[in-house]
Amino acid sequence: MLEGLYQGLATAFSIEMLLMVVAGCLIGTFIGMLPGLGPMSIIAIMIPIAIKLGDPSAALILLAGVYYGAIFGGSTSSILINAPGVASTVASSFDGYPLSRSGQAGKALTVAAVSSFAGGTVGAILLMIFAPALASVALVFHSAEYFAMMVVGLSAIAAFAGSGQVSKAIIMTIMGLMLSTIGEGALFFQPRFTGGVLALQSGIGFITLAMAIFALPEAIYLILDRKRSKQGDGENGGEIKNLRISKSEAKQIAPVIGRQSIQGFFIGVLPGAGATIASFLGYAVERNIASEEERKQFGKGSVKGLAAPETANNAACTGSFVPLLTLGIPGSGTTAILLGALIALNVTPGPRLMIDEPQIFWGVIISMYLGNLILLILNLPLIPYIAKILLVPRNFLIPFILFFTLMGAYIGQNNATELLLLVGMGVIATVLRFAKYPLAPMLIGFILGPMLENNFARSMQIADGVSFIWERPITLGLLIFAAILVILPSYRSHRMKVQAKKQNAMPEGD
């Protein structure tokens, strides 16, 4: 193993390779900020350039830089303008955006950069150690287990239901699931709920819904309430300089980063919705185990709530390389495109890769370390400038936010009907927000819906009934875990209410 590591290091540490990483990180970060262009599309766009390089290691190093850059860029738009362009950064906007609204955009971006770095690095170390062993675990997971995983992911919605709002969160989840059934499912070749509209045949685009739910209502709020965008006046510029993480905050997020990089990595190993599920679950788990005081901060700008999904999604992205490199199975859209690039470069990932071409295997891992490190070094000094986006006067900022949400939906689907859909759903989302319905569960339901249904259908077909639920121990265990995640918060709040009643029987305004 050490010999391979040495070979990898020797390949990666040359001026040419370092330039590749720097270029990749910069390209990834800046293009990734545009909603609608996630890591997957940016890597796809960069493939011709990578192939032209000819050298597989150089190509991989460039692509790794682009990949990590794009993930960070995506988080930037989630944090600064509440416009998550990729499913895996949706959870980062829950606490990242409130933080940047309170004038701590610089700090939020720093937390994101540091926790992504930690997640990615720990992930790469785990990948190095566990890759061969994990390959066999990934094969144990069948549709039934995936179905159970999706249910666990859905149970994360409980984290967004404030006191007594559980039924509202459930309504929103169901609404998201219903939206996901529109269009043609993968398993049944039958259009459902399209109402004969051709544009709906392929379903509603993820980006369209994400923009309609998060970015558009926020922009409308900014228009409605002039006071709301006070950071945009260019007067309180001093606040944005505050980008240091204080010692107490570092203490708060360190254990979160530790836990989530490991949890995220192992979720990422499973082919499927790796990074997205990992980020939602990371958020939900951290919220559940946080102390009473800290839990109240979640959703209102908690550094923990931002560090958790950021760490988890980067660790999971690294984890998704396990099945790719050891089995040749791409676990996500991005790794599928990387697989294509590898094959075009005459490298076949699979069990023999580590033996036949160790320099590539280790080259990939080393390039991940490098990509992460360079990204951190490049971006920390850039953060103050990136955060200045918020200093653009609101008269210009708001039209631009709206324009980018429109572009995101348009680039994804190349279809003007999608834009009308975006505006329509944005108005509905705004009304829902007026009534304080939590919007995040709707998007979670929408993302997980198709995976949930497909895996459930497949396991039903294999087992010819629902018997798989109790016959497969992992499935059963995961489902029980999901039930605990849902019940625990409501049980807690119930117990608190009872205690509060016992303790102070004093009359208090309801």
Place this chain on the structure above:
Amino acid sequence: MALDKVIALVFLLVCLLYGYVAFYTMDATLPPFMKHNPIWPSSLPKILAVLGIVASLFVILGKSEPQDEDGDDINYRQLANYEYGKAVAMLLLMVGYALGLSTLGFLLSTCLFLFLGTWILGERRWLLSIIVSLIAAFFVWYLVQQVLGIYLRPLPSFFAR
């Protein structure tokens, strides 16, 4: 009736409609060979419809929770105090952009969108705003089409071939 209950009521109606489609019309179009499957395309929608009806009834019949006022959230009951006219105008502008994109071309419609957007929000330095819109529209078009290779029709349709 509080807005959250009105929404739950609307959602209940949506669920009833959705459930009606799932229970009574979808299975009719099912090809015979798929009838042997343990799960049908309508299975999940049926479950969702029932769950949705139950959940919305919970909200409609439950008592309204006292909501924690954040102080910075918008109170819809006093919508008149906010700049709702501008919000509506911006939404209409977005619809206009969606409709105009294919006929006017990307560059012109984007410039118009950005310029009118800043104007609606109260920007009166029109020269600055025209310059900014022009640069932004051209820059994004260059990035997306020339660099990334995603086609956006740059010019009005009557100019193109």
